Amino acid sequence: MSRMPFSSLLVEVLACTACKAHLPLDPRPILQLDPEASILIAGQAPGRRAHNSRIPFNDASGNRLREWLGITYETFYDPKQIAILPMGFCFPGSGQSGDLPPRPECAPIWRTALLRHLRHLKVTLVLGQYAQTYYFNEANLSVTNRVKAWRTHWPHIIPLPHPSPRNNLWLRRNPWFEADVLPALQVHLSNILAQRLLQKPPPKVI
Template sequence: MATPPRPGSLDALLADIRACRLCEAALPFGPRPVLQASARARLLVVGQAPGRRVHDSGIPWNDASGRRLREWLGLDEAVFYDPTQVALVPMGFCYPGRAGSGDAAPLPLCRQTWHPRLLPLLRQVGLILPIGQYAQAYFLGERRKPSLTETVRAWREYGPRLLPLPHPSPRNVGWFRANPWFEHEVLPALRDRVRAALGTQA
């Protein structure tokens, strides 16, 4: 018989998060919290919320956005999905459904309830990657620029521990074409910082 997680531990908190039903009435496909974390993780990736494919599979970033993100980071699936190396903690843990031409915003109750308890337990994290406007608002606060493009372009201002990124969604292909500096300037620095955080060689 498996030993139950110790009360107050990260494992106990993750079990509570995965059993969460707080937003059930507002979720068109029901609750299915999706995240990955370990107290040993050294890289924290913070996205918006799971998409429909991730909701169906229960695997974070298991879609075209995830493939592009792993290319940006220079990580294969074995490392990316190793919770002792990489924590994957979106701003909302459940798929919020559709709104207009894309997915709805993450429900704020999720972040308000769980992030203040979860993030302090990730003490080994040396690099945080806030992806998209919701994560950047949370982690950068008043240091965030008026637009996502300006925020990402100012990546050097946020120090060695934070590096804001656009969302790697295929829907953003126009942004990537309009901002070639991202590929030439940001991605090489991103990969260097990821290698440094994980203690791997180029």
Template sequence: MQTLLAEIRACRLCEAHLPLGPRPVVQLGTGARILIIGQAPGTKVHQTGIPWNDPSGDTLRRWLQVSREQFYDPEQIAIMPMGFCYPGRGKSGDLPPRPECAPAWHKRILAALPNVQLTLFIGLYAQRYYLGKRYSTLTENVRHWQEFAPERLPLPHPSPRNRHWLTKNPWFEQEELPVLRARVHEVLKS
């Protein structure tokens, strides 16, 4: 795992397209039982090199009901975004994850994570890549979470910008979050 991590951190595959330069942000441990596949780091995560080290991460940890210590223990939770580096800013927020990362790294990372029992797909990019295009929107993917459970769960992005989505879709907090929390605690105890 250390060799793989060193190779990832040295990656310069899409350097020419990164406004802040490359700084791959992942968290991996061979003992991890939960895998989080998100989109790409934002500027704060790029600056610190710590995944989900921002308000979105605070919300995600609250959703999972895990402490920062649990969340940042790579032997419990692995974190592998679709794009490992900050992709830059677009008109309405951050740009999509760079398309080079997932094909270049994900298979190797997944092979190095033999103990994963639960994978969380956060955002439409991760859901389309791993769950296919069965449903055309994030809302439809998340609404049909039972079809993917208990090993895989699609989630909306926990960004503060998604407050409108959460208000419009109260079933997420009422129906999926309790199941998500129970599954997270079950897997972490195993």
């Protein structure tokens, strides 16, 4: 079977209603993708604010994530540099202790086809439990232990805790994350983005 053109695939993804019956709001897939992206953020699912604004990570989690990565708002929302592909594309609803898990329909239907178009990826940042379960085989590892082992898959796949404010206590209990992981991560991403700029062809002189 031939690969569907990226533009056609994206149109189909944005029109997806596979989990409509299970959603509290109308389906509204939220993702950011371009075949030129060199950094992929594999998140969990958009929150209510992202759903309302149609902008991924348009909330306190996004503010913290951009700070962790050491990149600007403009760079973060440049799809030719940063791809944002959550495990579930639509807001799954809220539970007693935060948002519900990503709907399980998205990844089997769309993820492989979309990832095939990201031919220039240098690194994938895997945020939180649900994304890490998809990407890693260490089923018995907690998020804490997986993030502690961040050097295992470096430099191509990097597990991170979710940047949600609900993880404030985790961050206080694990100061090594901000002291050791984030400085290395920021240097790594800075080098990737700088390399991409060097490879970008100069503008044509008319």
